[in-house]
Amino acid sequence: MAAAAPVSVPRIKLGTQGLEVSAQGLGCMGMSAFYGPPKPEPDMIKLIHHAVAAGVTFLDTSDIYGPHTNEILLGKALQDGVREKVELATKFSIAFADGKWEIRGDPAYVRAACEGSLKRLGVDCIDLYYQHRVDKRVPIEIGELKKLVEEGKIKYIGLSEASASTIRRAHAIHPITAVQLEWSLWSRDVEEDIIPTCRELGIGIVAYSPLGRGFFSSGAELVESLSEQDSRKHMPRFQPENLVKNAQIFECVNAMAARKGCTPSQLALAWVHHQGSDVCPIPGTTKIENFNQNVEALSVKLTPDEMAELESYAAAGEVLGDRYAQMANTWKDSETPPLSSWKFE
Template identity: 60%
Template sequence: MEEINLMPRRKIGSQGLQVSAIGLGCLSLTQTSKSQQQMIQLLHTAIDSGVTFLDTSDVYGSHANELLIGQALKGGRRDKVQLATKFGITAMSPETGLIVNGDPLYVMKACEGSLKRLGVDYIDLYYIHRIDTTVPIEITMGALKELVEEGKVKYVGLSEASPETIRRAHAVHPITAVQLEWSLWTRDVEEQVIPTCRELDIGIVPFSPLGRGFFSTGPNVAENLHVNDLRRHIPRLQGENLKQNTLLFERVTEMAKRKGCTPSQLALAWLLHQGDDVSPIPGTTKIENFKDNIGAISVKLTQEDMGELDKIALMVKGERFPDVIMQSNWNHANTPPLSSWKPK
């Protein structure tokens, strides 16, 4: 693929946020044996390449991820990026699932912590990482609205939210972006969540756009992973599911060869062709993989190509998360009515 000299930008939401067409998911930067300096070099390479949309969370690496990005943004790089971080997940494991907190006092405390670790005065895009199903979404959004009014947050987002939750949140304060898992092997959000976002003019930020590394590394992606890497427990990468999904990968690889690109570029191009309101955030710890990812910008797909990929995607087998996490599927769960709220 030809080298990309200028990363196009996309409008996300209707409040004025513009980001690079492809962002960088930063979770893996603190799930690696590589040095902090190597990961800072990767971040600098991304920014210098025009990838300005950086995505992190306070729960990544138990705060280490935000600290790393804070270090990387020193020296005049802060104004070159659109910085997204998240709050809400207070603990997570394959055994117990996620523990989530949407209490307004916690929202304020979490934001102050993120600002300090990132070393910034404001957060461009602040997401509710997962929806607390015990707190009315209006209550959590009320705290976020205050943060916007105080200038600590520019835009508000939701991650893995149901259509009803999106509508209720948007009624309190405009939602700029919804982050969700969307890729050639995760497409359930196309039924209701994405249409809701488009009805309300909310931007779409797909995470794990490469199937958690499946379309970049291949069927052996789960081998030799960091001990804390959730992918060790993903059903799609186990047993008979993996055998079936290996066939899917082979079909994508065959098509990528015909298009003159890599499987990961083809998978990203499929998302980029879904609409100008989509900005995927693939993650990597390798500069060569990063450069490969941004090469997806130059991959052109016809309607026939998109149709062929849609058929290939039907081959996927297995759940995207372990059962204990899938039981709390935020794309279907809703919060209590506002009238039920009793402050702690």
């Protein structure tokens, strides 16, 4: 393995059911999908091993990344004793067939998806298994995930992009250990309802895209470097009509980072870390040097005044464009029918 990054990575408790993870995780999606062509497998395995050696042991993937190829990559990286050193999270519910996306949460699909992930990852048990998106046709109370816990195939249950009411309903059936959501300097709508709900119920918070999908690394220059296969090309915040205004946010963050003696990405990531000990950001990267830089964000300290200054740069109304081209299938659109409506087979 490559030499570990110099910063010590603390451990945190995620949720109240016993899961303990590194205070910063590693999002693995971009290694295989959505952010341009798949990266060379040997390089990505080397990066994963480097992360684990550095103390970043919370690894995040999904069956839709590829599809399937990211889980296969992790399965190879977890061989030779690495599996015992990590907390492994994957997800289900986004199916891609006949050129179309579909969200599925029916019991038969949940079980088949779990079995598929176990096989691709080469493990007997998944530490944290998320419902990636909520199937609005299926009551969230359907207990297939609970059965998978009882059978020892998964240890803890998570939800991603779920509304506060959906989280409450699911948690009443079986404890939810973590909710994964987009949370960064320029994605803060979850703070009104979802974050307080998670904290009331003792649910851990996993922040994906804490660097604004790479925007807080290089600002508008990021867009210029994206390949035609990169999904960010089509995201509203990166479109020309919004980018000029949004680039001003980055310049403010960049200037503050210069005063602090850190990079803008470290500053933006430090802001997420300062949200609380129940929050674990999972920045993704495909380069060891960027990984090391992200880990060093743990040593950036921010005063309340500095936090407020950062937040003022990306206050409501300052950020142009939605997170996705269509906000369907996010927490704003995740209500399911009542359990009484479900016909059990």
